[in-house]
Amino acid sequence: MGDVAVVGFAQAPNVRRTHGTTNGVEMLVPIFQELYAATGLTNRDISFWCSGSSDYLAGRAFSFISAIDAIGAFPPITESHVEMDAAWALYEAWVKIKLGEADTALVYGFGKSSAGDLRRVLAMQLDPYVAAPLWPDSVALAGLQARLGIESGRWSEREMAEVAARSRSDAMNNPHAQLSGHVDVDELLAAPYLADPLRMHDCAPITDGASAVILASAERARELCENPAWITGIEHRVDSPAIGTRDLLASASTTASARAAGGVDGVTAAELHAPFSHQQILLREAIGLNGQTTVNPSGGVLAGNPMFSAGLSRIGEAASRVMRGQDQKVLGHATSGPLLQQNLICVMEGRDS
Amino acid sequence: MSKQPAAVLGVGQTNHTAKRLDVSMAGLCREAIDRAMIDAGVGWDDIDAVVIGKAPDLFEGVMMPELYLADALGARGKPLLRVHTAGSVGGSTANVAASLVQAGLHKRVLAVAWEKQSESNAMWALSIAVPFSMPVGAGAGGYFAPHVRSYIRRSGAPLHIGAMVAAKDRRNGATNPYAHLHQPDITVESVQASKMLWDPIRYDETCPSSDGACAMVIGDESAAAATGKQVAWIHATAMRSEPTTFAGRDQVNPKAGRDAAAALWKQAGITDPLREIDAAEIYVPFSWFEPMWLENLGFAEEGAGWKLTEAGETEQDGRLPVNASGGVLSSNPIGASGMLRFAEAARQVMGTADDHQVDGVRTALGHAYGGGSQFYAMWVLGQDKTPDDRKRAAR
Secondary structure (H helix, E strand, O other): OOOEEEEEEEEOOOEOOOOOOOOOHHHHHHHHHHHHHHHOOOHHHOOEEEEEOOHHHHOOOOOHHHHHHHHOOOOOEOEEEEOOOHHHHHHHHHHHHHOOOOOEEEEEEEEEHHHOOHHHHHHOOOOOOOOHHHOOOHHHHHHHHHHHHHHOOOOOHHHHHHHHHHHHHHHHHOOOOOOOOOOOHHHHHOOOEEEOOEEHHHEOOEEEEEEEEEEEEHHHHHHHOOOOEEEEEEEEEEOOOOHHHOOOOOOHHHHHHHHHOOOOOOOOEEEOOOOEHHHHHHHHHHHOOOOOOEEOOOOOHHHOEEOOOHHHHHHHHHHHHHHOOOOOEEEEEEEEOOOOOEEEEEEEEOOOO | OOOOOOEEEEEEEOOOEOOOOOOOHHHHHHHHHHHHHHHHOOOHHHOOEEEEEOOOHHHOOOOOHHHHHOOOOOOEOOOEEEEOEOEOHHHHHHHHHHHHHHOOOOOEEEEEEEEEHHHOOHHHHHOOOOOOOOOOOOHHHHHHHHHHHHHHHHHOOOOOHHHHHHHHHHHHHOOOOOOOOOOOOOOHHHHHOOOEEEOOEEHHHEOOOOEEEEEEEEEOHHHHHHHOOOOEEEEEEEEEEOOOOOOOOOOOOOHHHHHHHHHHHHHOOOOOHHHHOOEEEOOOOEOOHHHHHHHHOOOOOOOOHHHHHHOOOOOOOOOOOEOOOOHHHHOOOHHHHHHHHHHHHHHHHHOOOHHHOOOOOOEEEEEEEEOOOOEEEEEEEEOOOOHHHHHHHHO
């Protein structure tokens, strides 16, 4: 089966609130144009389309249908959709190209978290008969995980604040970031708790946004991009939803995905989808990253967390470093579900032409 | 790039009914999964990945229920993908599952599609206005009735055609123990005497709202050989989408459906579908969609689909038996309905369709559509491993 590479990435500004409609498909049109301009492709040249989004975020059924209008899908297109972060749409598109059924794919994700009460909406991902009726929200659940880590000596509130401070300062190089700047760790630690032991800076901000990636086959990649980011391993796994039965200080699905994706030897930059500061520490260990790897040079999702495109953006941000010639081997990670339940690892490499 | 051969090794479905109060959503899925795995003769360790499909989350009121279902689906520690392409999703889910095997990534993939409509109110979920789009607010029937009227006007079809389809599918459904509706005594006249809902669509010409699930195991050549029985080889898959509305869109005979069918027949090496397909499971939620889709799929010229129906060619003993299982008109758990079409096509090919088995099926079609007739998924299955094998056998 043939090789597949990332040849383009674009994202909408990560903002607290867009003025667009409740599903935010308006954010897609400019980023599609940006990708067409960068690759020379038009919407007629794309042989497969795949998207990720959520009806519950938009508060109505079939929110992805409006995105078909944003594409300009006539004559008709070959298209599919996952009700997941668009990183999983990228997986489906990768399969399609590997099969030889497509030579280019445009993958996109979009979501408008500001349209509802995000913490309450995410509680609806829990077991609907037993857990969800109690409305344990996403921040409260993450607080339990953070507390467990602190009490077992795996991380401290200071180390968590250091992750947040580094995210903000790294994001100063990212024009799309929602939060950036130099912050003092002691000042962060002086802030009140949001959900003990989590403070505001430990939690990804509520963000509206969208992103898009173009994938291409071996035959097409080099004509579309000087330095394609070749996908050398992409794997995903899911863990049990029963939070009380799994080890919350490990991420078995992340570890298994990283191993199956071919390991992380030689990865010099990794973009991790860690919506809470302590989860970045947890994920680094689960993947097996050592001190040689730059983690979240974009600022990561603590600097902006557009739901349903944030995971795709991690792959896009990592790939961009290869496309720009900054790194030869990178890793993108995406997560979904309560407390890192579902995880995807995508390893990409540059190649000398 | 050559694809690996892939086949349906086993299928399972639930008993469909308006309210399955005896099972949770997880229990509903497991009923279908357990039957599919028994049919395929496999255990949990044999399953490498799970692909799940269902229609909007608002139908049950759970956000991304596949996350909560991960244990019940046997997906823990495995890849789990959730497909959502509106009413076509059951078909799309099967196609995506097939692609994972065809790409050589997995030996066996479990595909599951379900809907438990009784957990919420589907008509409410379907009626929330989309910004800048034409509000219909009349459910699916209100949206499709003008297209049906337009079809009747364009084709000159006599008004009893819709009733003929409804009577046929419901009679077929009466032979299917899994079907939601069993109406063995239904007649064209009784359908025509039923209440008018959305002119010209009458009550007995509409699908029910069902709880139900469908599952299948799709595997590669070695997995197929291990079953030691006739499997249903996947000869072609196709998916196409177009926008819901724009000036000039043909809503009666949408181009996305025609394009998908053309790609499907080409991939399956089929030049005359009416002659070469032995049984078809076509997504017909309102009776008039049988003649409409017969044209859209290329079984008949434009404007002539109703003639096949009127001549009885879509009956069990006709040239192209359509919906021998009773179809969507007999059971409609929306997210599962497309996969049920795909699975019933597999049963016909495997010769396991019990009382609604069509004689001598070597090749069958599974078809699904969704949204405002804008999302299409279809596949062709055969007893022979490849389309070339089929042609050699036919000579």
